[in-house]
Amino acid sequence: MVRIMTIMARRQPYTLAFASEVTQHLRAIDAKYHALIHEKIGERLRFELGAETTNRKPLRQPALFGAGWETRFGPYNRFRVLYDIDDEVRVVRILAIGEKQKERLFIGGEEVQL
Numbered sequence: 001m002v003r004i005m006t007i008m009a010r011r012q013p014y015t016l017a018f019a020s021e022v023t024q025h026l027r028a029i030d031a032k033y034h035a036l037i038h039e040k041i042g043e044r045l046r047f048e049l050g051a052e053t054t055n056r057k058p059l060r061q062p063a064l065f066g067a068g069w070e071t072r073f074g075p076y077n078r079f080r081v082l083y084d085i086d087d088e089v090r091v092v093r094i095l096a097i098g099e100k101q102k103e104r105l106f107i108g109g110e111e112v113q114l
Contacts, residue, residue: 013046014085018094019065021108025097028109033074037097040073041081045092049085064112065095072100080105 026034044056049069052058056071059082067082082096098107105112 014090014092016092022094022097025108029099044071067095
């Protein structure tokens with residue numbers, strides 16, 4: 001009897017590239033959430049990012065910061081990360097990080113409209 005084994009190649013994770021403005025965006029968010037934000041970005045934006053889920057959606061174009069996608073997380077889904085995907089070079093560009101307060105979204109301490 002011959003056994004055939006299929007070896008699944010492990011997918012390479014995407015590289016995360018943060019826009020320089022993201023530092024300013026984080027300063028406007030309470031520091032106690034920074035670790036959570038970094039953890040969730042690492043979890044959610046390394047593999048299979050182009051798949052729409054409950055908390056990950058493509059944005060209508062034209063979108064803020066030129067982002068193609070948004071992911072939500074945190075207590076009451078209060079945090080938003082706007083990003084774009086370059087599949088060719090396997091890079092996720094984190095373009096903005098914001099905080100939702102009721103029906104309003106703040107990025108860098110300023111209210112924006114999605």
